[in-house]
Amino acid sequence: LTLSSKLRVGVIGAGRIGAIHAENLAGRVPGAEVAAIADIHLPAAEALAARLNVPAAAAEYQSMLADPTIQAVIICSSTDTHARLIEAAAAAGKHIFCEKPIDFDLGRTDRALAAAAQAGVKLQIGFNRRFDPNFRKAREVVAAGKIGAPHLLRITSRDPAPPPLEYIKVSGGIFLDMAIHDFDMARYLMDSEVVEVFATGAVLVDPAIGEVGDVDTAVTVLRFANGAIGAIDNSRRAVYGYDQRVEVFGSAGVVAISNNAADNAVVSDAQGVHAGLPLYFFLERYAESYAAEMQAFVTAVREDLTPPVSGAAGRAAMVIGLAAKKSLAENRPVRVDAAL
Amino acid sequence: LTLSSKLRVGVIGAGRIGAIHAENLAGRVPGAEVAAIADIHLPAAEALAARLNVPAAAAEYQSMLADPTIQAVIICSSTDTHARLIEAAAAAGKHIFCEKPIDFDLGRTDRALAAAAQAGVKLQIGFNRRFDPNFRKAREVVAAGKIGAPHLLRITSRDPAPPPLEYIKVSGGIFLDMAIHDFDMARYLMDSEVVEVFATGAVLVDPAIGEVGDVDTAVTVLRFANGAIGAIDNSRRAVYGYDQRVEVFGSAGVVAISNNAADNAVVSDAQGVHAGLPLYFFLERYAESYAAEMQAFVTAVREDLTPPVSGAAGRAAMVIGLAAKKSLAENRPVRVDAAL
C-alpha cells in the first residue's frame, strides 16, 4: 500500500456524522484520505478540514465532484439532499457512501438508485450497526445454522434521550428515523424479507412528541417470508442509556446480544451488586462500527467488490418503515408490498 | 401452631400437578395436611395416598365434600370439570384452590365464580408463576416505582417440548393453554388491565400442530389501560430448555428476569465459555413457586385473608386468551371487551 494509491474521498456534510466519517477516513482507515470537505455552512467545513489537515473546504459540493482526483464521496448532508446528491455524484462518476435514509419518497429513491446503477458506481448505505462486532457475530451464528431455522426475532432498541422536536418534525417519525435501523437489522439477521408489519405506538415519554404527530414508544411485529416472526420495541428515552439488544431464536437454539458498557467493573456493597450503565448513545456504542463501515466501503471501491450494504437494502428498510407508519395509523397489519 | 389446628385439605385429581400440590401440602406447607385424595382413576388416588401417608383415597369427590372435617379442596382434575367442581365445593362450604383455566366458556366461568362468592368460600386460581421469587421481585420493583411509570413489557415464554397432540386438541390452543400464564403475568407485573390484543402465529415446530388447528410459535402484542405496550413471544419448543423471562421498562429504568439453572458453574475451555442450560421445565423451574402458592392458599384460609390470585384474575387471563385467539384468526387487533 503506497501513499499514491490512497483512495481520495470527499465528505459532504460536516455535521456530527460527517465528522465521524471524516475522522475515521483520516485516522483509522488505511487506504483512504479525505481530499475535501463540503458543507453549506462553510465555517463547519473549514473547521473540520483544519482539524483533520484536509486541504480543501467549500460551501458547495460541485467543485468536489469536478475534481478528477477524487474517486468517492460520503454523503452526510440532510436527508432531503441525499437523492439529489447521489444522482449528481453518479453523474460525475464518483463512488458513493450515503447515510440512511436515501429519501422519504420511494420514487426519488428509485431514481437515485437507478442513477448509481446506470453510472456503474458503487453505492453503500449507512446502516452502520451491521458492522458492530456483536451483531455481526449474531448474524454469523444464524448464517452458520447454529440456531437452526429462525423462528423468532426480538429487537430492543431504545435511545437514551429523544432528539430535538425540530428534528422529529422532519425526521419522518420514529419508524423512518429510528426503527429503520432495526428494520435493516431484522433483514440482516434473518436473511429473509419482511412481508407484513403490525405497528403500535404510544406517547409516554413526552407529550410534545405526540403534538407533532409522532409516537415515542412503539412495538412492531414483523412477518418474514420464511415464516418467522419478529417483535421490535422502541423507546425514545431509556434513562439507563442506549439499549441495543437482539435475539434470534430458532429450531436448534438461540443467540442473544446484550449491551456494551464502558468497563466491566462490578461493585458489591451493602446495598447490592452494581455494574456500569450501557454506553450512552450511538457515538459510543457504535464507534467501532462506524470505522469498520468506512473500511468496508473503501475496500469495496479499491478492490472492486460489491459494497456490503446495497441501495436496495436502504430502500427495503424504508419500505418496512412506511408500512409500519401506515399500520400505526390504521391499527391493522399492513403487507409490505402494499405500503408503496 | 398445634397439630390439631392443621387445615385439612382434599386433593381432587392425582395426576402430575395434583401430586405436586399434595406433596407440598404433606411435606412443605406447615399448617396443612392432606386428608383425602380423589381421582376418577382410583389406583392413581390410592398410589398417591399411600406414598404420602394420606388416610383416604376415592374414585369420587363427593365423600370428600361430605366430610365436615375437610375445610378446603385443591382442584387438579381435567379442565372440563373445574367449573362444576367449584360449584359443588362451594355448595359444600369448602374453600377452593383451582388450577387454571377455570373453564373455556365464560358463562360457565361466571357461574362458578358467582357460586364461590355466594357461598362465601375462598377461591384461589393456580397461577403459580406469581409465587416465583424472580417474578415476585420484578413485581415488587415495579410496584415500588423503581422503574417509574411502565412503558413496555416483554415476556419470553418458551416450552422445552410440545405437549402430546391429544392434549393440544383439547387444550384450547397455545393462547388458552400456554400463553394464559403470560397473560396473567402481564396483569400481575403491570397492575393494569389489557384493553387490546394483537396476536400472530406460525407453525414452525411441528406441522402436526397446525393440522389440529393450532400454532406453535406466536407473538402477542398487548395494549394496557395505562397506555403501556407489551410483547409476548411463545414457542412450543426451545431445545435449550424452559425459557421464562420478563422485562418491564419504564420512565425511570428497567427490571429484567432471566432463567434459572441447576447450578452456576461456568467452564472455560479451548472452545468457549460454557454454562448449564435453564432448568428443563415447569416442574423444575417452578418447584418453589408451587410450594409458595400452596402456602399462600393455606395461610389465606387459616388467617381469613383474601387469596392472592382471585377468580377474577383467572377470568381476566382467559378473556385475554380468547381475544388473542380471535386476533390470530382474523389477523387484526381485537379489543378485549369485544372478545366476549
Place this chain on the structure above:
Amino acid sequence: LTLSSKLRVGVIGAGRIGAIHAENLAGRVPGAEVAAIADIHLPAAEALAARLNVPAAAAEYQSMLADPTIQAVIICSSTDTHARLIEAAAAAGKHIFCEKPIDFDLGRTDRALAAAAQAGVKLQIGFNRRFDPNFRKAREVVAAGKIGAPHLLRITSRDPAPPPLEYIKVSGGIFLDMAIHDFDMARYLMDSEVVEVFATGAVLVDPAIGEVGDVDTAVTVLRFANGAIGAIDNSRRAVYGYDQRVEVFGSAGVVAISNNAADNAVVSDAQGVHAGLPLYFFLERYAESYAAEMQAFVTAVREDLTPPVSGAAGRAAMVIGLAAKKSLAENRPVRVDAAL
C-alpha cells in the same frame, strides 16, 4: 419404602445446626424420622421436639443411646463433646453423623475414629458444602477431566459478619473454625492431599478479634501432592453477604462457581445496573446442601453404603487447619505431616 422401615434417628444438640438437621430429617428426608432430641439445656430440646412432633426430649443423651429402636445419632453439640459422643455412640452401636470439627486434639480425634471403626458403625462428618449443587458440579467437572490436570485452585470464603467473641475464643480460630470448610473443599475438588501450607493473616475487621488471639482476614496457600497450588482468602466480614466462590484451573480449562442470590432480577436505572446481594449466610446459601447431606447419611445407613464424607476427611481438614495455624504463628510454610 414403608413407614415401618424408616430410620429412627436421635439428634444431640438442639441449637441452630441441630435444628436444621432435625427439620430436614422430619420434613425433607424420606426414609428417616426423628425419634428423640437431646440437649443439656432441656427447654431447647423440648421446644424443638414439640415443633417437629418428636416424641422424646431429654437433657442427656444416654437414654437415646440406650433405646434399641434408634439406629443413628446426629451429633450437633459443642465441639468439645464430639469425640466423647462419637465413642459413646459407637459403643452403643449407633451410626453417627457428627458436625465438624471432630476435636481440636488429634489424639482424641484418632481415638474417636478408631472407636467408630472398631464398632463397625458408619461415621459421616458435617462438611455440608460438598452437597451444594454448585460445588458438586465443579467437582464433577474436575473429576471428569474437563479442565485437564488441575494446576491452580482459588477459594474465596468470606462470612457476612463475625461470630460472637465468646465463640471465637473457643472456636480454635479462623483456620479451625471457618477455613476448615475450605480445606475440606480443597481436598474434595482437587482429589489430592495437601502437603504444605503457608498462611498469613491480619486483624482488619475488628481489633477485639486480635485481642483474643485470632485474625479476621487470611490468605492460605496450599501445595498439593499432585503438584497443584491453591490460594484461599478468608474474611470474617463481607458487607455484601456470604461470599463463597471456587475456581479450579487446569491444563484444559477452568471451572468457576459464583454466589447464589435470592432472585436474578436486574434493575437498570439512571445510576447503574443493579442485582441483588448474595444469599446472606450459610443457613440460606447451604439450605439445600444440609438437606442433601442428611439424605446422603440416611441413604448410606439404610443401603449400607460408605458415607460420602469419612472420619478421615474430617481429620485431614483439621490437620491442614493446624498446619495453617502453625504457619501463621511462625510466618513460614509448614509441611502438613509436620503439623501433628
Place this chain on the structure above:
Amino acid sequence: LTLSSKLRVGVIGAGRIGAIHAENLAGRVPGAEVAAIADIHLPAAEALAARLNVPAAAAEYQSMLADPTIQAVIICSSTDTHARLIEAAAAAGKHIFCEKPIDFDLGRTDRALAAAAQAGVKLQIGFNRRFDPNFRKAREVVAAGKIGAPHLLRITSRDPAPPPLEYIKVSGGIFLDMAIHDFDMARYLMDSEVVEVFATGAVLVDPAIGEVGDVDTAVTVLRFANGAIGAIDNSRRAVYGYDQRVEVFGSAGVVAISNNAADNAVVSDAQGVHAGLPLYFFLERYAESYAAEMQAFVTAVREDLTPPVSGAAGRAAMVIGLAAKKSLAENRPVRVDAAL
C-alpha cells in the same frame, strides 16, 4: 493544535511492542508524530518507517538523539539496553518512555533513574495495564473509598501460551517478566507499598521451562504496608485465552474486574449456554491501553505534567519481583526491603 506543534518522537526498537507504539503515535495519538525509527536490524526499522510514512529509519539511535527537532524517545529495544538508552537519551535532553523492566540490576536501574532526574527530562515506564478501562475503573472505585479500607487483593493473570524458551532464559523468569505487571497492578490498585512477599511455584505446563530454571505456575502472596493481603496466581498457559482479572475487597465492599471478549453473543443450544473466549492475548486485550498510555505520555510532555507511571514505579515492581524470586528459591516469606 497545529501541525507545527506536534511532539516529534523517535522510536527505538521496531519489534512487536515498538510497532504498536509507533502505530498509535502515528494514527491514534493527536499531538504527536513519529519522526524517526531505529532498530539494530535496519530492515525492521525501514519496513516500519515505510508502513507508517515515517521519514527517517536507522540502525543506530545516536542520530535520533542528535536531532534537535526530536523531543522524546520511546525505548522498546531489548531489556539489556534500557538503562543505557535512558542515560543516553537523558544526556541528550529527550523525554523518555521506556518499556518495563528498566533493568534486572538495581544499581543500573538507579543510575538510569538518577540520570533522567538530573537531566530534568520526563520518564514514563510501560505499565500499560494501568490504562486499561477496567483496571482504571477498579482503581477509581478503590480510591473513591467505595469499598472502604482495602483488606484483600486477588489477581489472576494467566497467559494463553508460554513465550519461546529462548525468551524465558533471558527474561528474568516468571516473576520479573510476567508477574511484574501484576506487582505494578497491585501497587496501583492498593495505593500502598508491598512490604513482604511469599512466592511458590511449580512446573506444570512444560517441563522444558523447569529445565531452564523457571516455573510456569505460581502463587504469590503480598503483604501491604496498610495491612492488606494480596494473592496473585499466574500460569503461562490458559487454553481459553488471556485471563486477566482483579478483585479488591474491603471493609465496605468489593470491586471485581472480569475478562473482555471480542463480542458478547451468547448462544444457547441443546448442549449448553455458550459465550466467546476472552480476547486472546495482550495485543488484543490491551490495544486500548497501549494507545491511552502513549496519549498520556505525549500529554505529560506537551503540558509539562508528571507522567502517570514514574521510574520509581518501575523500580518498585522490579524489587517485588526480586523478592518473589528469592522467596521461591528459599521457600519462605521475604521482606521487600531485604530483597535488594
